[in-house]
Amino acid sequence: MNVANFKTCMLFLILLPVLFFDLIPDASADDGYRLWLRYDKIQDEDLRQDYLHQLRQIHYAGSSARIEKAKEELQRGISGLLAQKITFSDEPGNGPTLIAGTPESSPHIRSMELQGELRSLGEDGYLITRDRQNNIAIAASRDIGLLYGTFHFLRLLQSQQSLQDLDIKSAPQIQLRVLNHWFNLDGTAERGYAGGAIWQWEQLPDYKDPLYTDYARANASVGINGTVLNNVNSDALILTEGYLEKVKALADVFRPYGIKVYLSARFSAPIEIGNLSTADPRDPEVRRWWEKKANEIYSRIPDFGGFLVKANSEGQPGPQDYNRSHAEGANMLAKALSPHGGVVMWRAFVYSNEEPEDRVKQAYNEFTPLDGEFRDNVLVQVKNGPLDFQPREPFHPLFGAMPETPLMMEFQITQEYLGFATHLTYQAPLYEEVLDADTYAKGEGSYVRKVIDGSLDDKQLTGMAGVANIGTDRNWTGHPFAQANWYAYGRLAWNPELGSERIAEEWISMTFSNKEAFIEPVKEMMLASREIAVDYRTPLGLHHIMGYGSHYGPGPWVDEGRADWTSVYYHRADSSGIGFDRSTSGSNAVSQYHPPVKQQFNDIEKVPEKYLLWFHHVEWDYELDSGRTLWEGLVHHYYSGVDSIRRMQDTWESVEGYIDEQRYTHVARLLEIQEKEAAFWRDACVLYFQQFSGRPIPDAYPEPDHPLEYYQDPLNKYVPGL
Amino acid sequence: MNVANFKTCMLFLILLPVLFFDLIPDASADDGYRLWLRYDKIQDEDLRQDYLHQLRQIHYAGSSARIEKAKEELQRGISGLLAQKITFSDEPGNGPTLIAGTPESSPHIRSMELQGELRSLGEDGYLITRDRQNNIAIAASRDIGLLYGTFHFLRLLQSQQSLQDLDIKSAPQIQLRVLNHWFNLDGTAERGYAGGAIWQWEQLPDYKDPLYTDYARANASVGINGTVLNNVNSDALILTEGYLEKVKALADVFRPYGIKVYLSARFSAPIEIGNLSTADPRDPEVRRWWEKKANEIYSRIPDFGGFLVKANSEGQPGPQDYNRSHAEGANMLAKALSPHGGVVMWRAFVYSNEEPEDRVKQAYNEFTPLDGEFRDNVLVQVKNGPLDFQPREPFHPLFGAMPETPLMMEFQITQEYLGFATHLTYQAPLYEEVLDADTYAKGEGSYVRKVIDGSLDDKQLTGMAGVANIGTDRNWTGHPFAQANWYAYGRLAWNPELGSERIAEEWISMTFSNKEAFIEPVKEMMLASREIAVDYRTPLGLHHIMGYGSHYGPGPWVDEGRADWTSVYYHRADSSGIGFDRSTSGSNAVSQYHPPVKQQFNDIEKVPEKYLLWFHHVEWDYELDSGRTLWEGLVHHYYSGVDSIRRMQDTWESVEGYIDEQRYTHVARLLEIQEKEAAFWRDACVLYFQQFSGRPIPDAYPEPDHPLEYYQDPLNKYVPGL
Numbered sequence A, B: 001m002n003v004a005n006f007k008t009c010m011l012f013l014i015l016l017p018v019l020f021f022d023l024i025p026d027a028s029a030d031d032g033y034r035l036w037l038r039y040d041k042i043q044d045e046d047l048r049q050d051y052l053h054q055l056r057q058i059h060y061a062g063s064s065a066r067i068e069k070a071k072e073e074l075q076r077g078i079s080g081l082l083a084q085k086i087t088f089s090d091e092p093g094n095g096p097t098l099i100a101g102t103p104e105s106s107p108h109i110r111s112m113e114l115q116g117e118l119r120s121l122g123e124d125g126y127l128i129t130r131d132r133q134n135n136i137a138i139a140a141s142r143d144i145g146l147l148y149g150t151f152h153f154l155r156l157l158q159s160q161q162s163l164q165d166l167d168i169k170s171a172p173q174i175q176l177r178v179l180n181h182w183f184n185l186d187g188t189a190e191r192g193y194a195g196g197a198i199w200q201w202e203q204l205p206d207y208k209d210p211l212y213t214d215y216a217r218a219n220a221s222v223g224i225n226g227t228v229l230n231n232v233n234s235d236a237l238i239l240t241e242g243y244l245e246k247v248k249a250l251a252d253v254f255r256p257y258g259i260k261v262y263l264s265a266r267f268s269a270p271i272e273i274g275n276l277s278t279a280d281p282r283d284p285e286v287r288r289w290w291e292k293k294a295n296e297i298y299s300r301i302p303d304f305g306g307f308l309v310k311a312n313s314e315g316q317p318g319p320q321d322y323n324r325s326h327a328e329g330a331n332m333l334a335k336a337l338s339p340h341g342g343v344v345m346w347r348a349f350v351y352s353n354e355e356p357e358d359r360v361k362q363a364y365n366e367f368t369p370l371d372g373e374f375r376d377n378v379l380v381q382v383k384n385g386p387l388d389f390q391p392r393e394p395f396h397p398l399f400g401a402m403p404e405t406p407l408m409m410e411f412q413i414t415q416e417y418l419g420f421a422t423h424l425t426y427q428a429p430l431y432e433e434v435l436d437a438d439t440y441a442k443g444e445g446s447y448v449r450k451v452i453d454g455s456l457d458d459k460q461l462t463g464m465a466g467v468a469n470i471g472t473d474r475n476w477t478g479h480p481f482a483q484a485n486w487y488a489y490g491r492l493a494w495n496p497e498l499g500s501e502r503i504a505e506e507w508i509s510m511t512f513s514n515k516e517a518f519i520e521p522v523k524e525m526m527l528a529s530r531e532i533a534v535d536y537r538t539p540l541g542l543h544h545i546m547g548y549g550s551h552y553g554p555g556p557w558v559d560e561g562r563a564d565w566t567s568v569y570y571h572r573a574d575s576s577g578i579g580f581d582r583s584t585s586g587s588n589a590v591s592q593y594h595p596p597v598k599q600q601f602n603d604i605e606k607v608p609e610k611y612l613l614w615f616h617h618v619e620w621d622y623e624l625d626s627g628r629t630l631w632e633g634l635v636h637h638y639y640s641g642v643d644s645i646r647r648m649q650d651t652w653e654s655v656e657g658y659i660d661e662q663r664y665t666h667v668a669r670l671l672e673i674q675e676k677e678a679a680f681w682r683d684a685c686v687l688y689f690q691q692f693s694g695r696p697i698p699d700a701y702p703e704p705d706h707p708l709e710y711y712q713d714p715l716n717k718y719v720p721g722l
Helices: A003-024 A045-054 A065-081 A106-109 A115-120 A143-158 A210-223 A239-257 A284-300 A326-342 A359-370 A428-435 A446-450 A479-493 A500-511 A517-535 A597-604 A609-615 A630-655 A659-694 A706-710 B003-023 B047-052 B063-081 B107-112 B116-123 B145-160 B212-220 B241-259 B284-300 B326-340 B359-370 B426-436 B448-452 B480-494 B500-511 B518-534 B595-602 B609-615 B628-652 B660-691 B709-710
Strands: A055-062 A096-102 A126-130 A135-142 A166-172 A176-180 A227-229 A260-264 A304-311 A343-347 A380-384 A407-412 A464-468 B058-061 B096-101 B125-130 B138-139 B167-168 B176-180 B226-228 B260-264 B307-308 B341-345 B379-383 B407-412 B463-467
Touching: A003 B609, A055 A065, A065 A239, A065 A428, A065 B226, A065 B628, A106 A135, A115 A135, A115 A166, A126 A143, A135 A143, A135 B709, A143 A210, A143 A500, A210 A239, A210 A479, A239 A260, A239 A284, A260 A479, A260 B307, A284 A326, A304 A326, A304 A500, A326 A343, A326 A359, A326 A380, A343 A464, A407 A428, A428 A446, A428 A479, A428 A500, A428 A706, A464 A479, A479 A500, A479 A659, A500 A517, A517 A630, A517 B096, A517 B463, A597 A609, A597 B628, A630 A659, B058 B063, B058 B709, B063 B145, B063 B241, B096 B107, B096 B145, B107 B138, B116 B138, B116 B167, B125 B145, B138 B145, B145 B167, B145 B212, B145 B500, B176 B341, B176 B480, B212 B241, B212 B480, B212 B628, B226 B341, B241 B260, B284 B326, B307 B326, B326 B341, B326 B359, B326 B379, B379 B463, B407 B448, B426 B448, B426 B480, B426 B500, B426 B518, B463 B480, B480 B500, B480 B660, B500 B518, B518 B628, B595 B609, B660 B709
Parallel strands: A055 A096, A096 A135, A176 A227, A176 A464, A227 A260, A260 A304, A304 A343, A343 A380, A380 A407, A407 A464, B058 B096, B096 B138, B176 B226, B176 B463, B226 B260, B260 B307, B307 B341, B341 B379, B379 B407, B407 B463
Antiparallel strands: A126 A135, A126 A166, B125 B138, B125 B167
16 A cells, blocks of 8 residues: 555554553553563564564474473463464474474474483473574473473563574473462461462362463473472361362363472371371371372372371371371371372471470481481471571571481472561572572582582482462462562572572563663662561571561560460570570580581671571670671661661652553552561560660661550551451 | 555454454453453444444533542443543533533533432432433432442443433432441451452551452442441451551542441450450440540541441350340440441341240340330341341341331342352342342231331331452452342342342343343343252251351251251251241241231241241141142252253353353353252252151152262262361
8 A cells, every 4th residue: 555545554553552452441550460471562673573583483393282381372472572473383494493392203303413412401401592504492302391491482582682692501400399388278378478279179170260270381481390289287188089189170280381289198187087096107007098098199190299298296297196207107108109109298397395495406306317217209398497487597407417318498488477468578589598508518518509409419309399479369479579489489499599680680571671770770679678678577697576476577575375486485685685595505506507507606706697696695785797786786787677678669669650550559559568567677676675785776766656565565566467 | 545455454453453362361261350340342333333423522510539430430431332532521512412410510410400300319319311402411419329320321331222212210229238248357258258358458558459449339330338348257456546547548449439338346345455344335434435436437437337246146245245235235336426427237146055945036036125225326237037048038027027126138148058159049039039028017018128228117227238249259259140149239229129130131231241142041040040049958948957167068967066056956857747847836936927927927838838848847748739749849849959050051051152261161160060069969958858758769860879978978078178
């Protein structure tokens, strides 16, 4: 058509979208449901055309369910990002083609002679590279690698990377990359803050909510390959026939995405649903019951992953009820699973309710003697620190202390002690701090991550668990930034050396914007947020001073109930000073670490200040590196924590307009809440500890708004009902 | 442009939308979030053009918050339905105009001299009519009427009604049209089956989720004008300062939509949060405390609606703890609220845990003596039937028995006894059955609805409450058809005579499709669904034979715990027959009804068969109207109930393709579950009662798949965990 008419026509074309978006309710808004898999059209037209040019032809070899999912995702991604429907060609065509396949499924890939390289990348690894004809090739040993490679390729487009000189090799350093869901069967989520359980048990197995597929896509996109469906405080009903049918339905949805299903097994299930009189692991009937149960499960779910077990911990039943060891209990289950290739993930989170011993020492004391006694399909799942997911803990001394046993890392993604779904706290730096800690088990460089990835003690079976922060909230995690913790956990489980900063960049660019002016300040805000969360809660190694039960607000005054559930048990504040003496002259927890670490932690002058009060009872006038006294330093941390949140608010305001108004506003309001609540933490803790220090709040800092009694009054809890 | 080019251009225009929908994830799918306010573009182009022609100019007089909401909604509706942005003119223009206003705000409306008519329609009523110049006029006495009128007008477009000869007069027959949310402060929902509480307390007051606005829009669209935010089993914390700030934030969102906020008040709050030693309504300090609390609430929320109270019922505290009557308790609260114009909604759902008396008689016995003793801002809130929201109950005898007291109807929208969010049960016929029941309190025609709308006893203060089925599920109610129960409740609260069929037609056309071929069969399915639900659960007047605790599956064998919480207490099955003798020769509950009703219910030959076993213990061989024996009839009802669900499935399959695949599939799968669970109910009940009847299941019916023990085994509950 002639130019004039072309213009008229273009006018239509320009107007029509506007008209269209009117038809979509709140097209401007974004509820965050799509997570980091957004695939909005690339606005840089040159770049979009360049991508289109390089993706004129696409060939995926093979036809497995996983290949189909990879093709579906590529279709979804490209039709979104490039606003172009794609058709897959049966053969690599002439001219630039995106070719995906395994040496078995694709002659072209085979001809590239990558077999050796692929073998070195293992079962889940993949290559994204250019061949001699300058085609883009995604190659892997198995179809699952092609699915992972496809998500990686889409990430390149989402973050607007160049496709020139592609030379990507990627393989997970950890074998089992698992989410733990603390979902109860009644639909509630223990320590879940983004709504309830996402499994609609009453509608399964008949109805499979489309959300289950999106859940699987999100997990596969970061390499998560396992999910424990139910709470570690488990209900035996999950092992009944009716439930296993429902579990099978979920497993069928997840399988094409390479995700295995696991269940938390209640140790006393043989009594509760098996009509046996005991659950003693030495009882032949009990052993037979578990073997039959395993057979029953695998007859439905051939690739069932195995059991996660919380035993003899916080009231859960376990082998010690029959004077058997954790190893005996774990091995009984492992024996039942092993013919089918299943594993047992046995939690080391145990502490006695009689035992007067320092609680942080008990797991080490109970488990190290059992090293070497576990069957080879058992992993011992150890929390990152020896207490319980505090804002900061030193690494767990079990890492490096059980060379004969595969140790699995348990991180908490849900923010039980970090402000639920209300506070912005990017946890990758916390995970990284632990993974990079040096146990010195085999001399310098014996990093925790080397224990976890099996390289330190040459373990084949390796794993990492993350206690999920996912719930029924429309955006999955409540706080829009809490999505980043799910993302970061998955990326670090794949590659523990990836680094918090790079992960933040990836996530921001995919989730919000590719504009540098947005990415840089928001990234800085995220990277700082964890230290800030420590500052206004538990600076200088303080721990477990939160509100009783809720674990949300401050509660340094909590002194009732069993000792090791109180706050005073941990902070030990008195007129002379504050902190828990775990040195050789105290509880001697330091001796659970290897000598160089022990010596560092044991020496008040050498211990990193971030762990000072974890290991030492320190006088109020003790001089810190900063030159401040301990009291002044403590006060300083609390106040600077709150001030830093004000800076986070400034940062966020500075990027208004770069993203949709819905998510912008949500985050802005949540930061206001966080600032108020951080001030509440600060004032409550400073006033409480001041009773012992007897020292004034330095003039530089404003006085708290209320007297201590106000903060202690349960009616002033800022989250009543929790 | 010339034709050829025009064609080319049109080609673009045709293709572009396709391209666009590719950009919208799952454009084909529909998650049901928009409820009945969908506003999808009208496909009938002639009709769309006709509407556009008649809406060329739009003038809304006035500028209140409610006018703004009305204009927003009209904007949203027309830009969707007619794919046209609209601009509001400051004056009625020349040529056809849609004019909305009150006689005060609009000279044009004033000139129409509708004042008399409007006065007769009261504060919330409205007119939609044509003026002499053939403009469309929406007129009301107050802006809220214009908002209601706007929603009505949009409903006309959504259901594709003609706009010729408009002559609509509408006014609510009931003053307080309230939702009761049984939301707990911890985010759970008692008897809620669509996720948890939708109030995000921890993010309020700072963050107001956009969902709150959509909730208000949906309610206003059906005339609901009040919401009780928290569970009747109440936590006193809701009355603390921190919470009231959050309540205020919600009230601010709802106010422009004409929705008042109410709270469930815990009678013992003066003790729990007021540091008083008693909650005795005669104690001056207690009275002062409530007066101060009322002042505190109204200082934040000037239009606060008032308190809902569950007192001395199922363990809740109340005035009887101090030997005071329900009237004394209610009046104390009413006195505190009355200076501010608030009301007390005092529940009559009471029964003693010592009292051996037939439970269904107790509310009547306790409340009728108090008639006339309540302050004039108290309503007594009475459940539709005397027991507890069973699939079928006779109307509550309190209706017509307290002429001096405003009685408020309490319906249950959430399907506690009707299959949760899993079974398709349209409840309008249940509501209608009760509203149309004749109490004979003042002779024939003394319908329950006349008690409720105040016309029978000339009451000014009137109300209806619905226990909501709303939760955090993306589609609000879990089952797509459960949305219809929310809709129907609101419409019947506005006009109790509207009729189940018309309401179903409205809802279907707005929610799914305007095609007759869809509306007719789906309407028939909905209208039949309630009787079907009765047939496979509690036919012929059976009641309270559900599973203990969960209230979901069958449990006719439940015989442990307090007598009036068991099933055997209610069905009284034995070798001679089955049913609860409430005749004059039995518990004499029949005598709580007015003579003509009493005589009918008391006479086994006259009582409607649907209530037979509610009022009589009947011999197994008693001959029913059908000629069948009672046993055969009972079996017949159970089997035909299940068969009817198979027909519902056929109906649904027959309309596949008329609606989006997501909602179609969801309903199809849920109907499969319902069919299985109905069969479970049938088999469990038939086998259980057969033990007493000692009679065979007639050959015509297939034998149950399992023995009775199977259905009684808790491990075979088809909703484990509940």
